[in-house]
Amino acid sequence: MATVNGTASSQAAYSYLQYKNKIGGLVSGMDIDSIMEKLMKAESSQMEKLQQQKQKYEWKRDAYREVNTSLTTFQQGIFDSYGKQSSWNTKTVANTGSDKVTATATSSAAGKLEITSATLATSGTVQNTLANTYSSTQKLADFGIASTAGKFAFSINGEDKVVEYSKDDTVDSLVSKLNSAGANAQVEKGQLVIRADIKVSDASYSKTFANKLGFSLESDGKLTKDSIGQAVSSQTLVTTEISSSNLKSTSKLSELGLTNGTFKLVGLNETGTDFIEKEITFKETDTVESLLTKINSSGAGVTAVMSGNKISLTSNTAGAGIDGKVMGVTEDNQGVFKKLGFFSNEGSNTGAFATTGAKNGSLTVNGMTIEQSSNTYNVAGYKLEITKAIDAGSSINITSSSDVDKTIDKVKEFIDTYNGLIKDLNTKTSEKRNVDYSPLTDAQKAEMTDAEITKWEEKAKAGLLKGDSNINSALSSMRTALSQYGGKTGDTLASLGITTSKAYTDNGKLEVDEDKLRKALEKDPDAVTRIFTGDTSTGEEGIVSKLRTAAQNAVKNIEVSAGKATSTSEKSYSLGRTISDLTSKIDDWKDRLKDIEERYWKQFSAMETAIQKANSQSSIFAQ
Incomplete structure (x- = not known):
């Protein structure tokens, strides 16, 4: 009910105007406020009846939705707990x-x-193998060279040479010093190439120095030659700022020469019967650790783990794989796994990983x-x-x-669940209406406490679903599903000692004869499974499936009347359409009552003005 300035009080409960010029009745001596309250109360009676009707329909809608919540919970719960064969695995x-x-x-x-x-x-695992690679700007200290004043003694074509170095020298500065000594050293095709016949002197520190740079030595101290004639090369140089031997979980992919991109990783499915291919996207700002996290969460069936600078990839599925293959890469344009050390620098960017341990x-x-x-x-x-x-x-x-005892307990659990539902539904359809308690009007609420309003409305809501056809139909369908099941095969609830209570007041509650149930289970342990979950030999559904269907149909029927809790339009269900129509009528009445109230105030104002004018004229004659 509309109120003046939103205030609910006994004197303003029937006012529909937000703003008005009030006439206090000072001239006439009349209590105009009280008179107006009584007049508007009489005028509002028709609208209040519409409001009470609307409230009843809203309560009925909400009561229906509570029933649907109970039915939905029931049908979902019984299927999960009693509708699967595994449920009866005792x-x-x-x-x-x-x-x-x-x-x-x-x-x-x-x-x-x-x-x-x-x-x-066992699962297959592959671990990266990192070469002792380095960048040309990297310091010698990164190769384990600790000397601050070391000497590299060697001979070139029989001429003795000495290159002094420090741990703070870089690869570039070392190349310059070697060239100054006539070694003709340079970085070529990613390798440190020396075009000279070098023989390392016997001093152990020179041999150690050569080895730390990655050169192999022959027995006579010569550096091992490769296929480029006199050219001798060390391990491969990379153009990045990071040493693979010093790879860390916090290293950014950009440091490995990677930009934004993708690759496709392949692993085994859970059964090991097929491959799963997942595309993984990465950014140059990602770290090695975040890349491994993406691999682990990709669903490719591969787990990546890092310890130190070593990374292992393990199949989530045990077994020898398919044709000896467990996991691999199908697309990798930037060579991510090659840079991480899973493929050789000379090999392809893609292929199956050479795993170990898979069987x-x-x-x-x-x-x-x-x-x-x-x-x-x-x-x-x-x-x-x-x-x-x-x-x-x-x-x-x-x-x-x-385990017969467990099966009996499970049956009793089901009966308690079913009886709890029908008790709740029967209570709603048999609850007596309190005809003396109608929905409260706004004016009535204004004169009551919150506790009084709550108590009143509890009584007013009673019996809203008394004799409801939708609920009675659902109860009838469930009783029929239980009583008629297995009539042709003999797989009935009665054969298990489960029957409907003969007491009329129980309204179809189930009862169980435990002795009969125990004997039935000892004779045929699978009888309960067939009756509750269905008989696979005949294709007949079990009673749980039939009860579930009955409950689902009841929910659909009720939704036609009351809609869903998530319904966004009242026009989509019958009670909603009725509520919407009543809302429109109430709004029309409020507009009409505003006009009526305004007319009354104008009439009282005119009366006060006329009395005041008459009083003024009387005072003139009295003088």
């Missing part, structure tokens, strides 16, 4: 005590398994050998997880038996 496993195999039994497990040997499947596992059970990539085997309804290798000639026996 079998226990007997193992001869070996800690090398963990065995669980599904509901279909039967018979005895004897395991006589097993080998573990399938094997299990010999009941005289039959099974080989596969996983260490988990499914045999005759048993799930066997091999945790350690089992030596040939062993004898590990696996058997199973049904």
Whole structure:
């Protein structure tokens, strides 16, 4: 209800004007405010009836949605808890005590398994191999050269030479010193090339110096020659500022000569039967660590780990792979994995990684050998997880038996869940209406405390869904699904000792005869699974599936009337359309009442003015 300046009070509850010139009745001596309140209250009675109707429909809509919440929770919960065959897997496993195999039994497990040997499947791993590469601006100290005043003694064509160096020299400054000594050294095709017949002197420090630079020495002290005649080369130089031997997790990819780009990584799927290819995008500002994180989260089935400057790639799936291949790279235009040391500098940027350790596992059970990539085997309804290798000639026996007590407890759980739902729904359809408690008007609320309003509305909301056809139809469908199930096959709830209560006041609650249920399970342990989850031999759905369908249909029917909690338009469901129509009528009434109130105020104003004028004229004659 509209109020003056938004204030709810007994004197302003029936005012619809935001601004008006009030006449206090000083001239006439009348209590105009009180008179106006009574007049507008009478004029507002029709609109208040519309507001009360709207409130009832809103309450009914909300009550319907509460029912749908209960039905949705029920149908989802019973399927997850009782609608799958695994839900009724109450079998226990007997193992001869070996800690090398963990065995669980599904509901279909039967018979005895004897395991006589097993080998573990292992994952393939590849580790990068980094050359002792360096940049031309890198200091000699980075190669482990610690001397501040060292000497490199050698001979060129029989002439003795000495080059003095310091750990602070760079590769470039060393080349200059070698050239000054006549060694004809230069960086060529990424290699340090010396075109001279050099023989290192016997001094051990000179040999160590040559080795640290990557040169190999012959027995007579000569540097090893390569195919370029007299040219002798050391390890490859790179044009970046980082030494691969000093690769760190914090190194940026730009330091490896990489720019923004992508590559495609391939690994095995979870079963090891196919490859997964994932494209990974990287930026030059990424670090090696963040690149490895992208590999691990890519879903390619590969895990990258870094320790020091070493990186290992391991397949997430154990086994020998496909045609001996476990993981690799299909596209890598910038040679990311070559720069990280997984491919040689002379080789291709792509291909399968040369992994080690990848092999399938094997299990010999009941005289039959099974080989596969996983260490988990499914045999005759048993799930066997091999945790350690089992030596040939062993004898590990696996058997199973049904746990009748667990099954009974599970059945009782289901009955409690079902009975809880129908009790709630039956309460709503049988709840008595309180005809003496209508929705409160704004004026009535203005004169009550919050506690009084809450208590009143609890009574006013009672019985809104009394006798509701949608809910009664849902209850009837569920009762039918339970009572008629298995009539042709004999797989009925009654055969398990589960029946409907004969008490009329129980409204279809289920009861269980535990003794009968126990005997039925001892005779046929799979009966509960068939009845609740369905019979695979006949294709008939189980009672859980039928109950779920009944609940889902009820939800859909109720949504036609009450919509969803997420509905954005009241026009999309029947109660919403009614509420919308009433809202429009109420708004029209408010506009009409504003005009009526304004007219009354004008009339009272005119009356006060006329009385004042008459009083003035009387005073003139009195003089």
